[in-house]
Amino acid sequence: MSDVLTVHGGTPLRGEVQVRGAKNLVSKAMVASLLGESVSRLRGVPEIADVRIVSGLLELHGVDVSGGPDDGELVLDPTNVERAHVADIDAHAGSSRIPILFCGPLLHRLGEAFIPDLGGCRIGERPINYHMDVLRQFGAEVEKRPEGLRIHAPKRLQGTKIALPFPSVGATEQVLLTAVRAEGLTELRNAATEPEILDLIAVLQKMGAIISVDIDRVVRIEGVDRLEGFNHRAIPDRIEAASWASAAFATRGEIFVEGASQPDMMTFLNVFRKIGGAFEVDDRGIRFWRDADPKRAVVLETDVHPGFMTDWQQPLVVALTQTSGLSIVHETVYENRLGFTRALNDMGATIQLYRECLGGLPCRFGQRNFLHSAVVSGPTKLHGAEIEVPDLRGGFSYLIAALAAEGDSRVHGIELIYRGYERFLDKLDAVGANYERG
């Protein structure tokens, strides 16, 4: 049964929330602990479902995981890494895509890995072809079985030259987590360089890896024979921070996001300012509100870093329904990340989707029949509705819309939001949201 929230909209959100470590770094750093011969300590760990899923998978493979989100620190001891039963892996994988990143570390430690059917948000087809190609290039063999994929390394994996067709975050992480203990040099071209990836590289360097990152998306990794544990504080979650900023804007409130970090949010902050958002940065975080000046529409294209993150797109679109004029959004990372706008239209928004690339450059989805561009006409009055959470970021965006709308909304399936937004109900309380469960 899905969890329901009844939201009474129309109250500006005012107050303070805290963001901790980035979901998209924490889960990967946890996987990296498998590569070490000694204990790792990770701080700033948020209380989200993805951390529980990865902890469960690590424990299945013999890693002792202690500590927890209450004090924000995990202690990961990989001394007794062992094979796990296929059925157990399957049961633990939940709706996460992280199991695929276990491949490299498990191939080094055990010579084989098993990958169940992957979950994750339904924001596009999300194939794993880059991952499998990368692993084969290192010398691994991939075998399809009815219950998933079995990957094994007949001998030590070998460093190699790889060029990704697209700077995929996950495939870049796959290369990093595999190359650090492969024999010899690996050169990765067209790598993703998101701050979370640079933070993962920092983790691996602490463990003993040798990795250089050039400005032209080329990453070079010199394989080493042994890695130790790490001691690391995760970078803050810039997606969560931007989500609260969008909530402050859409509800005409003011939210101080403790822990929000300006350098990793530069591109978001520029767009936020252009649409009439205001912010003030201090040593503790960033305060977001909405300027009194007339609001302007924007032309926006999502892209890999340092572009505008695809994960910022969904909450920002809700904010765009409250700006004046026609905004254009071209989603170039996921082919189906604008589908969530249908429910916003049911709430009174005017958002038209297009198959054409409405941005400056044609993208991979241009001639392929995907509704991946949007024209958002604002400002529109939103009204309460019955809505079903479609995916993690879309779900939080619906909450923002419901909080900005006049009247009551019932948001179904809020359990999905726990995957990436820790204690979000407590945080809604802290900013004065008016809602009840059920």
Ligand code: EPU
């Ligand atoms: N792609 C392929 N083949 C592959 C891998 C990716 O075609 O083998 C395509 C994807 O279909 C997509 C594009 O490449 O069109 C980019 O995907 P990427 O691999 O970069 O995404 P990911 O690693 O699966 C991570 C985050 C996402 C975030 C993206 C982009 C995690 C666990 N997930 O996904 O986060 O949107 O990078 O920044 O790190 C979220 O947090 O809500 C979320 C979805």
